[in-house]
Amino acid sequence: MTTPRTGAEELGDPELSGTQVAEPGAVTIVVPTFNESGNIRELLRRITESVPARLPCEVLFVDDSTDDTPDVIRGAAQDCPFPVDVLHRDTPVGGLGGAVVEGIRKAGSDWIVVMDADLQHPPALVPELVAAGEGAGADLVVASRYIRGGSRAGLAGGYRIAVSRGATWLTKALFPRRLRGISDPMSGFFAIRRSVVTADELKPLGYKILLELAVRCRPERVAEVPFVFQDRFAGESKSTAREGMRFLGHLVGLRTALPMARMIAFGLIGLTGFVPNLLGLHLLTGAGMHYLPAEILANQFGVAWNFLLIEVLLFRDRRRHRHWADRTGRFALLANADLLLRIPLIALFVARLGMAVLPATALALLTTFVVRFAATEALVYLPRRRGAPRTAQTDAPVGT
Structure with a gap:
């Protein structure tokens, strides 16, 4: 993967994060995709606007698409001031969570930010996630919908809200120690230090990769920042009943690891x-x-x-x-x-x-x-x- 550009000494726009900290070596934004061609250009445009030029940054798409998403990514990358790469998987083992693990293996940056491509995760929060981690000395920083200032507004309908809250309650009940300090274990938007992740220990199943990382990698210090879950920009949600069953199976697998x-x-x-x-x-x-x-x-x-x-x-x-x-x-x-x-x-x-x-x-x-x-x-x-x-x-x- 292309080496990210180097930056200056400090990270953090006071208007974004309210704090200034020493800049990390780099940040890799890992974006797993499946048929998200309609969101790619807008996502990269917002990342370009949000990430300070002095912050070393690269974006890695790990793609399982059956449409033209990889071609759209390559085309849009030409207009970006930072390196953009795409890894297309012909065999999407582990679903979206498996794609994230592949991205972690390829990333060489100090920080890895994981986010969705549909713009329900606001790119403007990327610098704040990294700044919060540096400021608190945290290993994991979770963008949470369930702390003050956060909102799940982008969840469509009462059914999805009920499912999300039920899944959150269930996971925290099953893993009270490992998820201590994480109010939103179902979040797909977070930053984690590369040094605390051992990719070979991860066994993802479906799309809840944060839960997998928190339980198996056990980051010692966790921080949270609030975020408002946005409406999907384009395309359709990939959340299905089948994914719900995979999630339950994943919970059992994690809980019965011993x-x-x-x-x-x-x-x-x-x-x-x-x-x-x-x-x-x-x-x-x-x-x-x-x-x-x-x-x-x-x-x-x-x-x-x-x-x-x-x-x-x-x-x-x-x-x-x-x-x-x-x-x-x-x-x-x-x-x-x-x-x-x-x-x-x-x-x-x-x-x-x-x-x-x-x-x-x-x-x-x-x-x-x-x-x-x-x-x-x-x-x-x-x-x-x-x-x-x-x-x-x-x-x-x-x-x-």
């Missing part, structure tokens, strides 16, 4: 499997089947349900290590072996340890659960030791 948390989630998923199991048993016995073969068959309904939830929520990022048929067979084998192991264990606890049937059953359930979790993780979802891993599954492109 083995103990994964085991708890595994147990909770297992509990939900009783519903299809009991429903299947009711239907089969109601049709006249004997309860023993009916229970064996009904157990498969619960196994299938648990497998689907575990695939989508718990081990999504490990599915590429084995073919789906291989994973399905191994999971089913382990789940049904659980039944065969549980009965001898109960008999052993009762006969050898003198336990009553009820506590013996509970202990057997706990024992087989721990063994099943460890076996599932080790035999179904850990990478193969020999041979090249299978090609990673790709995500559909998403945009800003």
Whole structure:
């Protein structure tokens, strides 16, 4: 990427930031795009007007578009006083969040500012984000809609407002320590020091990259500046119900990154499997089947349900290590072996340890659960030791 130009000694227009601080080495503005050709020229025009000439600046578009957005970027770049580059991805792995990670890998500046291309994030705030970070000695500066002076005015309709607030509440409830000091973890507009980001640790899924950075990179000092969420300048929003489901899956993946948390989630998923199991048993016995073969068959309904939830929520990022048929067979084998192991264990606890049937059953359930979790993780979802891993599954492109 083109080396950003050098600047003078101080950053910050007092009218913009109200403070003057030592200027950082440079700032890279990373803009992920998906079919945003109608916004590019206006975005670059506003960045040119907003960023002081003495602030070393470069703009990097990471593009997943299927339209002429890359060509529009190259054309508009010719009129800019700072370097502008575009990285087009033919395979948009990780969606918009993956695009941001690619931009972070390419950036060589002290500060990285991430913003959308649709002008709902005002470019005029870029200098203030960097100035606030330098002034406070912060590693991360978040543009927040939920502190005094901020507003979510550009969110269209009560539904999107409710979804945004609900997602904010949920993420802060799940990560109270890691999101301390961040009032708007759903913001897509922020500045972060390049030195605190380890791109290889990031596993983005969809568009909420700030949450990913805050949880996995753990910046020590966080600052916030208020911003008013603007109306989209051109084009259509890429926010869909499908993206909402990807976001929920991402939350589960982040929350279950530690083995103990994964085991708890595994147990909770297992509990939900009783519903299809009991429903299947009711239907089969109601049709006249004997309860023993009916229970064996009904157990498969619960196994299938648990497998689907575990695939989508718990081990999504490990599915590429084995073919789906291989994973399905191994999971089913382990789940049904659980039944065969549980009965001898109960008999052993009762006969050898003198336990009553009820506590013996509970202990057997706990024992087989721990063994099943460890076996599932080790035999179904850990990478193969020999041979090249299978090609990673790709995500559909998403945009800003």
